[in-house]
Amino acid sequence: MHKTSRPGLSRRSILLSTATLFIAGATGARARTIAGSLPWEPNAGNPLTPVKLGPWEFFTGDEGRAMEALADRIIPPDPQTPGGKDAGCAVFVDRQLAGPYGRQDGLYIRPPFKAGAKNQGHQMEAGPGQQYRQGLAALDRACKSKYAGKPFAELSDSEKDIVLNGIESGDFQLEGTDGKSFFEQAIRDVQMGFFADPIYGGNRDMVAWKMIGFPGARYNYLDWVNRHNERFPLPPVGMTGRAEWTPQTR
Amino acid sequence: MARRLPKKDVVIIGLGWTGSIMAQELTDEGLDVIAIERGPWRDTPTDFPPSYMQDELRYRVRHELFLRPDQLTFTFRNKMDQTALPIRSWGAFMPPNGVGGGGVHWNAEMWRFLPSDFVLKSHLTERYGKSFMPEDMTIQDWGITFDDIEPFYDRFEHLCGTSGTAGNLKGQIQEGGNPFEGPRSRPYPTPAQPQPFSQTLFAKAARELGYKPFPQPSGNLSTAYTNPLGLRMGPCTYCGFCEWFGCGNYSKASPQTTILPVLVRKSNFTAQDNSEVVRINVDRSGKHATGVTFVDSSGEEWEQQADLVILSAYTMFNVQLLLHSKIGQPYDPIANSGVIGRNYTHQTTSTVNGFFNNKKFNFNPFIASGSIGMCIDEFNGDNFDHGPHGFVGGAYMGQVQTGARPIESTLTPPGTPKWGASWKSAVRDNYLSTVKPGTGVHGSFYAYRDNYLDLDPEYKDRLGRPLMRITMDLHENEVKQNRFMTDKFAEIIKAMGADQLAKHYRTAPYDNTEYQTTHLNGGAIMGTDPKTSAINRYLQNWDVSNLFVLGASAFPQNAGYNPTLTVGALAYWAADAIRNRYLKNPGPLVDA
Known part of the structure; x- marks a missing residue:
């Protein structure tokens, strides 16, 4: 003992x-x-405990709608693979923002907060939660004023892409927030949710892993290390098993 | 007031690779040893089970196994005239935390340094003349030679079961190994790992270009192995979750798989976890350490007295603890005086990604170990004539892809949009046919007068102590070196048959937000002169002779190789000096 x-x-x-x-x-x-x-x-x-489907934990209803619309333009649906919304990427971002990441747990957030060079890293007191709150609200405000009162989620796909291309290039400014860096952050997080283990709420039924051919959280490729230029035949597994073994209710 | 614990023979600060090696050696000597570790105890079945270790988000992106900056971080600036700002979340490097240290989540790339690396300054001066080196470059000789350290390289390789192909056996060049390595006394304990498709293709292309490719020496084992302590390791299963992750398969060399199960059973060993040493205490003479003060997780202070103090934390924490304990003169770059914080270096890395025709190439890039790879060493150290090129230093380069975890490994060819339908189809079309060689170019990083560590004047940690300040930039020599190396590397990737290349040169200014490696070095360097080094050739502090400082903080500058094998070998070298010389006659092993 x-x-x-x-x-x-x-x-x-x-x-x-x-x-x-x-x-x-x-x-x-x-x-x-x-x-x-x-x-x-x-x-x-x-x-870990798997993310449970259900009401938003961080977003308001409006924020959630904007986030789902954003996820579906960052990763649009196509005939083979669902888009960001149906893959659960907005749920992923919501649960991440409601958890340690959104709260900046473990990061050094002591003052003073000073502007620095880009290569000195993030220096603001505001964390990702606040950035999303400000960014999504500013996106809806800007869309409403340009498109006759319609928030981002109610625009057509081509209108959404015009807005997002404008934000990316800096031609379309969001009021009170850095739209370009907010969108960069959203791209990063949505794509992260698409490729992370489904236990986190995105990559539902491992759609992203099936799309690219990643076999998932497998543990043993000893029989395959010497088989060169041959497609690995098995479907992906996640930490909670294969999609068909663990049907999720939603 | 700190409460005092019963005195021990030895107190070890930090139970990673070097702390574990030293604890094992000194308990064998019969000494009563306590190791104090800032982070938690971790072990294979409890903390790295394969049922949930393959989680890229948790362990890679969110840094689960690493130190949290709110516990301790650093400030950073490029130049002395800038204001340093705190590193609020990790970027360029990832400090370890917890039992096993970086040995838990490393890739286990087991490189020896070249014989010339240990006598770098005299070697380069002799070959090229003093004026060939930049004036502010402060490289030094180590005070030891390759021949001194070779038996200890061998010991650490055999502790770990290292898989590889010898390139130079007692002076005889061996087919299939690295012909540039220094003479080794024995072959590797286990054969090299078999190589997946893209690594094999890299070797073929390199061979056709006239190079001599060889398998990267690996601490992920090709076969089962029983190490000299009787601990048994299993063959690696190429799961592709090695770097950033603990191994659930007892296949990666770590303190957990190679030392701790034996060490913890010894009656003369105790560990204290979740307890941070905040000070090494010295007596009034300033020449003798009396032990350490540590803070437990409830904030309570304790004093652990000991006859011998081993400082074996990560590079940065070694230097910081010396500064906080006021041991050794802090380095002053203006006066060029003092030693603590001097010659701080990193690793000059870069990569080239290759995009191949997916109709012809399917790499299954997720099949990998942390130290899989085929490499060439023609351009490392001084293996080639630098005369025409106007820089010193070098790199190994290779296809060393450690897996294809999809958050990080869904690359698209240059010019692809960052989002939308064309991004999505490019990801789909390229994932299985992209070569993404982690740190494909792994270059040296030499020391300069204005790259250093000291205490920050403004920012404090959770205990109210000043953060340590990093002043670090890339100098022209390393930028030139990297441009040369990256171009050479790109030629090989191209020759593999890539349709498109994405070259990522390492450029100035040094960027603290982009991960490079965790190979930080220097700040408490070894050497022959107490005016320019913190410790002597046995890693013994020049001022306090019952204090030994292990780890890469001892490197006078960094070579073009991963540091851990040299770090482990130096720990065995120091342990040997303590066991065979110091304990017989405690005091300075080298006259200052």
Whole structure:
């Protein structure tokens, strides 16, 4: 048995720290003294809980509609593969913003906040949550004023693309926010949701992995390392298994 | 007031590769050892199970296994006249945290440095003359030679079960290996890993261009292996989740797979996790360390006294702890005096992506290990005449693609829009037929007078201590070097049959937002002169003789190779000096 005495550590505090881990993640762990054997505890690595479908957790209804419309222009549907909306990319972004990423957990957010060179990295106090809130609102405002009161989600696909091309080139300005960097961020996050494991809400039924030919969270290619220039035949698996094994209700 | 714990023989700061090696060696010597680790204990079955380790978002993008900047970060600027700003989220490098350190989530690329790398300054001066090097370049000799360190390279390679093909066995050049390597005393313990399609194609193209390609030496094993401590490792399964991830298969060399199960059972070893050492304490003379002060996760301070202090954290934390403990004179780039923070370096990396016809080429790029790859070494170190080229230093280059995790590996050819229907179809058409060689060009990074580390005047950490400040830029020599190397590399990718190339040169200014490698070096360098080095050739601090500082902070400058094998070899070298010399007669092993 490993000893759990000093500094200030009892078996009880280790049990408490396990519960804490679920809330605080890796940074919430408590100090322990380890001697005599390897300390094995159930769920020390904190396995994930799959994202559940349901109401938005971060977005308002308007923001959610704008985000889904944005996801479907960044990744448009085609006959073979669904677009960003049906692939769950807006759900992915919503759950990410509602979680540690949106809250900037673990990042250094102490003042003073000063503008710096681009290669010194992000220096603003506002995190991704605030950027999305401002960006989506500014996008809808700009669209409403240009297209007779219609928010982004209600524009035609070609109107949406005109707006997004304008934002990308800097010709179409969003008021009160840096539209270009907001759109860059949205592209990054939507595409990330498309290619991440479906456990996070995007890449529903592994549509993105099927599209590109990525076999997913597979673990053993020993039989394949020497088979050159031959298409790997098996369908993708995610952390929760294959799509047809784990039908999701939605 | 810190509470005092019972005195130990040895306190080890940081339980990564070097801390684990040193703990194993000194407990073998019968000493009572405690290791204090800032992060959590981690182990294969509990923390890296294959059931959920293959998660690119969690481990690569969100940095699950790494230090969080809110716990400790640095400030950064390119030049001395700029204001340094805090690194709020990681970019150019990813500091490790927790038991096993970077050894958990590294790729396990097991390179030896060249014999000339250890005597760099004298070698280059002799071959090209002093004036060939830029005036502000501050390269130094290491104070040891390749022959000194070779037995310890060998020990670390055999601890890890390294898979590779020898290129120089006791002076005899071997077919299929790296003909430029220094003479090795034994072959690799296990044969080289088999290579997937694109790596094989790279080797063929390189051979046709007249180079001598060889498999990258790998700490992901080709076969099962039992190491000298009796620990058994399994063959790698090429899952493609190695870099940034822990291995769930006991196939990647790490402290967890090669040392810790033996070490933790010893009655004279104790570890303390989630506890950060904040100070090395010295007595009034300033010449003798009395132990360390650490803070546990509740914020409580503890004092651990010991006769011998081993500083074995990551490069940056070694230097920072020396500065916070006021051990050694801080480096001053203007006066060119002092040693702590001097000769801070990184790695000059770049890559070339190749886009191939998907009707002819299917690479299955997701089949890979962290250190898979075919490489050439013709342009590394001083393996070629630099005279006509106007720079010094070099790189190995190769198709070293470590997988094709789709968030990072869905590349599109130059000119493709960033979003929309044509982006989507380009991703679909290119994923299986793109060559994306991680750090395809892996170059040296030499030291300069104005690249250094000191304490930031403004920003503080969670405990109120000044952050360490990085002043770092790319100099003309490295930019030239990289342009030459990247072009040479592109010729080989082209010869593989690529339709389109995307060359990504490394250019100035040094960009702290783009990941390069975590190969940060220097700041507490080894050498022969206490005026220009922090530690002697045995990694013993010049001022405090019962303090040894391990890790890449000892590198006077960085060679064109991954640093870990040299880091591990130096730890064995220092352990050997402690066991066979220091313990018999504690005190300075080299007269200052």
